[in-house]
Amino acid sequence: MKILIVDDSKPIFMMVSQMLKELGHDPIWAEEGQKAIQVLSEHPDVSLILLDWNMPVMNGLEFLQLNKEDKFFDHPIVMMTTENSPEKIQAALECGAADYIMKPFTSDILQSKIEMVIDMM
Amino acid sequence: MKDEIYKFFADYVFKHSGISYKPGDYYRLDSRIMTLMRAFSVDTPEALYQLYVQNISKEMHTLLIDLFTNNETYFMRDVKPFKALAKGILPALVEKMTLPTPIQIWSCACSTGQEIYSIMMATETFGSSELLSKIRIEATDLSTEALAKAQKAEYNGLEVQRGLPANLLIKYFEKKEDQELWSVKPELKSRVTFAQFNLLKDKYPINKYHIVFCRNVLIYQEIENKRYILEKIHDALKPGGYLIFGAGESLIGVTLPFTQVEFEGAYVYQKKS
Numbered sequence: 001m002k003i004l005i006v007d008d009s010k011p012i013f014m015m016v017s018q019m020l021k022e023l024g025h026d027p028i029w030a031e032e033g034q035k036a037i038q039v040l041s042e043h044p045d046v047s048l049i050l051l052d053w054n055m056p057v058m059n060g061l062e063f064l065q066l067n068k069e070d071k072f073f074d075h076p077i078v079m080m081t082t083e084n085s086p087e088k089i090q091a092a093l094e095c096g097a098a099d100y101i102m103k104p105f106t107s108d109i110l111q112s113k114i115e116m117v118i119d120m121m
Numbered sequence: 122m123k124d125e126i127y128k129f130f131a132d133y134v135f136k137h138s139g140i141s142y143k144p145g146d147y148y149r150l151d152s153r154i155m156t157l158m159r160a161f162s163v164d165t166p167e168a169l170y171q172l173y174v175q176n177i178s179k180e181m182h183t184l185l186i187d188l189f190t191n192n193e194t195y196f197m198r199d200v201k202p203f204k205a206l207a208k209g210i211l212p213a214l215v216e217k218m219t220l221p222t223p224i225q226i227w228s229c230a231c232s233t234g235q236e237i238y239s240i241m242m243a244t245e246t247f248g249s250s251e252l253l254s255k256i257r258i259e260a261t262d263l264s265t266e267a268l269a270k271a272q273k274a275e276y277n278g279l280e281v282q283r284g285l286p287a288n289l290l291i292k293y294f295e296k297k298e299d300q301e302l303w304s305v306k307p308e309l310k311s312r313v314t315f316a317q318f319n320l321l322k323d324k325y326p327i328n329k330y331h332i333v334f335c336r337n338v339l340i341y342q343e344i345e346n347k348r349y350i351l352e353k354i355h356d357a358l359k360p361g362g363y364l365i366f367g368a369g370e371s372l373i374g375v376t377l378p379f380t381q382v383e384f385e386g387a388y389v390y391q392k393k394s
Contacts (some may be wrong), residue, residue, distance in 0.1 A: 024179070029133060047371045055256045063151075068246070075306075083298070084278065084301075085296065086294075086295075086296050089287050089290065089291050092287075092293055093287060093288055093291075099286055099287050100287035100290075101282065101289070102278050102282060104278070104279070105278075105279065105282055106137065106138055106139040107136070107137045107138070108137050108186055108190065108283070109279065109282045109283060110140075112283065113286055116284075116286055
């Protein structure tokens with residue numbers, strides 16, 4: 001499954017990318033929300049987005065809000081961030097996030113979250 | 122068993138789950154390694170090790186992680202029995218009741234509590250708040266340490282992400298201020314009583330429970346112990362009561378008056394009336 005990781009940290013991308021490859025997925029990368037929209041237009045086969053919250057240009061919540069209005073991506077989007085307050089989680093879910101992963105996390109958590117959101121589809 | 126073998130499995134589990142087994146804990150891996158040997162039809166730990174060193178298939182990975190992290194340390198990892206409970210078993214029990222008495226559920230090896238809180242979250246999410254208001258849970262475990270954690274009902278960021286979707290996290294848990302801990306809300310905690318219980322030694326009640334959860338307990342038991350525990354659980358259930366196993370567990374090898382019934386794709390056992 002092709003998965004787009006949207007995160008401004010390259011080390012985070014490398015780590016998550018490695019986990020996803022071990023789970024049999026095909027990860028690609030965008031550094032922030034605006035870039036992610038461009039990458040999505042080049043890769044219409046992306047089936048899931050893992051989305052950081054705090055990024056320059058367009059942050060994760062802005063990306064979710066824009067997608068809620070424009071619906072340019074109709075597969076699951078999972079937030080993946082160090083933000084871990086119930087209020088932030090609530091806000092992301094209300095803006096259309098399918099689930100929420102708090103950093104730090106492990107490979108088995110990533111796997112179970114991906115399986116859960118795919119099962120919901 | 123050679124330390125090299127323990128270390129291989131411990132390192133693999135740590136890498137993929139963050140759960141750590143130090144050399145002093147290696148004895149806790151014995152029964153799990155035995156279960157893996159049975160699952161992959163090999164006679165020795167060395168042969169199992171060779172199998173894993175060569176190539177780890179998805180099935181080998183999943184079984185290893187499930188066994189070494191204990192399924193019950195996941196919230197709703199295997200959601201089927203919880204859906205079966207909320208959508209099938211509880212409504213069926215309520216329909217038969219003539220008096221408004223509570224539905225008694227026994228979680229006989231509750232470990233650190235994930236199963237009991239999953240039972241309640243699923244009852245309301247897949248069933249209704251009214252159904253949740255009808256259930257009472259008795260949670261027991263052999264380990265006092267596990268019971269204390271179950272009763273305290275506080276979990277760290279990694280624990281609350283194992284199997285639990287974020288919408289249920291924010292509905293049923295409160296984040297402790299200035300701490301990385303999540304605490305189960307009091308309205309769920311108030312439905313549970315806790316006690317230590319040894320399934321092989323302690324005295325079982327008779328004809329008491331509507332439902333018994335006994336998941337991932339019997340896979341570690343020899344057949345004689347399995348038979349003893351199941352006979353006692355059978356007697357502890359009310360006629361028409363339900364026994365719920367973990368994925369892949371069954372009554373095979375034990376003859377008792379239960380009928381297998383299916384709810385929501387999950388198979389459970391009902392005590393004959």
